[in-house]
Amino acid sequence: MEADDGGDGHRGGAVGDGPTRADRARRVAHVLRGQVVRGAFPGGVLPDERALVAEFGTSRNAVREALGLLRDEGLVERRRGVGTVVVGRTYEHPLGELSGLAEVLQRHGTVVNEVRAARIVRAPGAVARRLELPEGSRAVYLERLRRVDGMPLSLDCTYLIPEVGEPLLALGPERLENRDVFELIERAAGRPLGSAEVAVRAVVADPATCAVLGMTAGGAVLAVDRLTRLADGRPADLEFIHLRGDRLTLRARLDRVREG
Known part of the structure; x- marks a missing residue:
């Protein structure tokens, strides 16, 4: 079952029914996009999915959707044996x-x-x-x-x-x-x-x-x-x-x- 804290680490005091997986993916993508733009990843390789799940406190499916959003924008691509790499220079x-x-x-x-x-x-x-x-x-x-x-x-x-x-x-x-x-x-x-x-x-x-x-x-x-x-x-x-x-x-x- 997926976590429903949206990657912000807070469960109490929420308004509404909580974020959907698409919401969580969007929030992860916002942060990763900013890091890609600033050149924050040494060698142009993003952390693996497990590390991203731990960092954002969300599910693997949400992380995969976030990476998919960045791929659709032409910023990253998946390479066998390497992982997710930055390909779209800004x-x-x-x-x-x-x-x-x-x-x-x-x-x-x-x-x-x-x-x-x-x-x-x-x-x-x-x-x-x-x-x-x-x-x-x-x-x-x-x-x-x-x-x-x-x-x-x-x-x-x-x-x-x-x-x-x-x-x-x-x-x-x-x-x-x-x-x-x-x-x-x-x-x-x-x-x-x-x-x-x-x-x-x-x-x-x-x-x-x-x-x-x-x-x-x-x-x-x-x-x-x-x-x-x-x-x-x-x-x-x-x-x-x-x-x-x-x-x-x-x-x-x-x-x-x-x-x-």
């Missing part, structure tokens, strides 16, 4: 600093940007307003597929004000493939950056985005909307970024603000 991007994704990911592997579009366009009305450009103004549009060690990780669609974007276009495709936009803005355009406003949503990717990112249909992505400003406060760069939700973790340290 990357972290800190939210507490203004840095380009490539700047961060270069710490983890070889970053290549496939330039899918680089041209001057008429800025859509909503884009012009956010970039504080007159209606009907031109903007530079960049679309790049970012790969880390050959694996597609993000699709970046960027609008830049002309004085910032046109010097980048003049550099040619090779520089756009091998440098982060933030670095190019500051070095090639000579415009120091100051701050950014970021919003992140989890969405189901459309079929075209799934195809570009090498994901199965209906996969989840982190949709990032980022407006970056120059040091003088003017908007310079509006990005719509789709990140593979199964391969990237956004991380930040947040301090409690206390009054008085």
Whole structure:
């Protein structure tokens, strides 16, 4: 008979009828997923089922279901004679600093940007307003597929004000493939950056985005909307970024603000 404490070690004072096996599996998967993302398992091998049962105080069936959830996500796989091993590498991007994704990911592997579009366009009305450009103004549009060690990780669609974007276009495709936009803005355009406003949503990717990112249909992505400003406060760069939700973790340290 399975334990019904949900892996938290408490039986008394419970509300309701107690967690189901699916609930217990989900809770175990939450903890294991976090460990996989942080690289907590030496050699990439998870503890065996018996050790996990003891650690979480739950049943073997719940542990097996939890491991099945991680397998379905592409994070682990079962290998005969070895056990459950980590196969889906994830990357972290800190939210507490203004840095380009490539700047961060270069710490983890070889970053290549496939330039899918680089041209001057008429800025859509909503884009012009956010970039504080007159209606009907031109903007530079960049679309790049970012790969880390050959694996597609993000699709970046960027609008830049002309004085910032046109010097980048003049550099040619090779520089756009091998440098982060933030670095190019500051070095090639000579415009120091100051701050950014970021919003992140989890969405189901459309079929075209799934195809570009090498994901199965209906996969989840982190949709990032980022407006970056120059040091003088003017908007310079509006990005719509789709990140593979199964391969990237956004991380930040947040301090409690206390009054008085």
